[in-house]
Amino acid sequence: MSDYRRITIASAGSHAGEPVEIAGWLYNLRKSGKIIFPLLRDGSGIIQGVCVKSQVPEQVFEDLKNLTQESSVIVRGKCRAEQRAPGGFEMDIESVQIVQRVPEETPYPITPKDHGTEFLFDHRHLHLRSRRQHAVLKVRHEVIKAIRDYFVTQSGQLYNEATAMAFGKTYCFGPTFRAEKSKTRRHLTEFWMVEPEMAYADLEDVKRVAEELIVFMTGRVLENRKTELATLERDVSKLEAIKGPFPRISYDEAVKILQGKGSEIQWGGDFGGTDETILTADQERPIMVDRFPSSFKAFYFQPAEDRDDVVLGVDVLAPEGYGEIIGGGQRIHDPELLLKRIEEHKLPKEAFDWYIDLRKYGTVPHAGFGMGIERCVAWICGLEHIRETIAFPRMLYTLRP
RNA sequence: UCCUCAGUAGCUCAAUGGUAGAGCAUUCGGCUGUUAACCGAAGGGUUGUAGGUUCGAGUCCUACCUGAGGAGCCA
Numbered sequence: 001m002s003d004y005r006r007i008t009i010a011s012a013g014s015h016a017g018e019p020v021e022i023a024g025w026l027y028n029l030r031k032s033g034k035i036i037f038p039l040l041r042d043g044s045g046i047i048q049g050v051c052v053k054s055q056v057p058e059q060v061f062e063d064l065k066n067l068t069q070e071s072s073v074i075v076r077g078k079c080r081a082e083q084r085a086p087g088g089f090e091m092d093i094e095s096v097q098i099v100q101r102v103p104e105e106t107p108y109p110i111t112p113k114d115h116g117t118e119f120l121f122d123h124r125h126l127h128l129r130s131r132r133q134h135a136v137l138k139v140r141h142e143v144i145k146a147i148r149d150y151f152v153t154q155s156g157q158l159y160n161e162a163t164a165m166a167f168g169k170t171y172c173f174g175p176t177f178r179a180e181k182s183k184t185r186r187h188l189t190e191f192w193m194v195e196p197e198m199a200y201a202d203l204e205d206v207k208r209v210a211e212e213l214i215v216f217m218t219g220r221v222l223e224n225r226k227t228e229l230a231t232l233e234r235d236v237s238k239l240e241a242i243k244g245p246f247p248r249i250s251y252d253e254a255v256k257i258l259q260g261k262g263s264e265i266q267w268g269g270d271f272g273g274t275d276e277t278i279l280t281a282d283q284e285r286p287i288m289v290d291r292f293p294s295s296f297k298a299f300y301f302q303p304a305e306d307r308d309d310v311v312l313g314v315d316v317l318a319p320e321g322y323g324e325i326i327g328g329g330q331r332i333h334d335p336e337l338l339l340k341r342i343e344e345h346k347l348p349k350e351a352f353d354w355y356i357d358l359r360k361y362g363t364v365p366h367a368g369f370g371m372g373i374e375r376c377v378a379w380i381c382g383l384e385h386i387r388e389t390i391a392f393p394r395m396l397y398t399l400r401p
Numbered sequence: 402u403c404c405u406c407a408g409u410a411g412c413u414c415a416a417u418g419g420u421a422g423a424g425c426a427u428u429c430g431g432c433u434g435u436u437a438a439c440c441g442a443a444g445g446g447u448u449g450u451a452g453g454u455u456c457g458a459g460u461c462c463u464a465c466c467u468g469a470g471g472a473g474c475c476a
Binding site: 030050085104112113114116176182188193324327 | 432
């Protein structure tokens, strides 16, 4: 038994002919009298096993034949290339150790047939085991890793410390919680956001960094997650088209375009979900819309140089109707102006004393943005709903599991 | 909070106001290359809840509960 070396399914291809063991779960079982095809998964992948009655001890065949879905097992045997097997590799099973057999009285609830979203998300703790969800979360991981790598390559390990002190080029990456009553396919009450902030930077710098980041991120997913994108049946040509420069339009222009296409929007109003879809419908790249009316943007946005009814904010809208994935812009650096805006918005000045302080001691033009991870992953994977992009989505009225 | 749609077997769904059904899952039987395997059989139901109309309600009406995704609001 110790002759069998434990391997992952993902590495099975490089262990052809060796005695190996795989520790995992039964994904599905097809049997035909004297031959059995168990599908096994171990978290790294899925492999088909094969077991012929005449070639193994009777007990091995019986144990395998009676396994139930998602029973935990350790199987031993040898792997080889096999055209007829899904995935191209197959394991000839020689013995099996049942760790736990799922009892037939309480079968695994998620069967290989159709289920509705309500049922699946009530069983999210099990749903995560399925192939599709697995692929989505691997893409999510790649997106997160790309974001971290992007900022590391921008500044460098040691340089990063210097920039933080000298230039304040930093980023924050973590969960954000919002309690708005938004029940849509684009909203979660907990979502993850990366927020770079740069000193001595303006709106143009934000647009440049945002564009570079998106191109870098989609490039990395294409490079490292081809298999997962195939599992998700994602049209990769849509992602291959993501290259700079992205189209850039002003809010003024966007309103004119929308009105020309029948939208009800008036200058001064924010985009609705359908407006975002109209704007991106005929674009294969994300588009950048900037210079929004100050009326519906937060108090800290820097006004435009040439007019004071718009501010230097920018939204990046993903193609294919996925909506806003980035929002950001240039912040007010003038202490007098910031105070004025705080008063105009009737905000408690005391609560912002530290924020105002930043403008007293060596203030510089600075800018930054926030990018929503789940919306990016939903777009890259081509998903119908954002809730599939996080292991345990927190939504309005949804806390379990 | 408002609007729209939906709730029938463990799951996905059928059923002109007239005997509640199929596929999958489970159990039993068959099958040596299956690809969400297939073939045969069995078990499985207070049709979301409470009222109402009717000779008769899964179906029509009212209220409520639960869910979905839109609006508002937000990212």
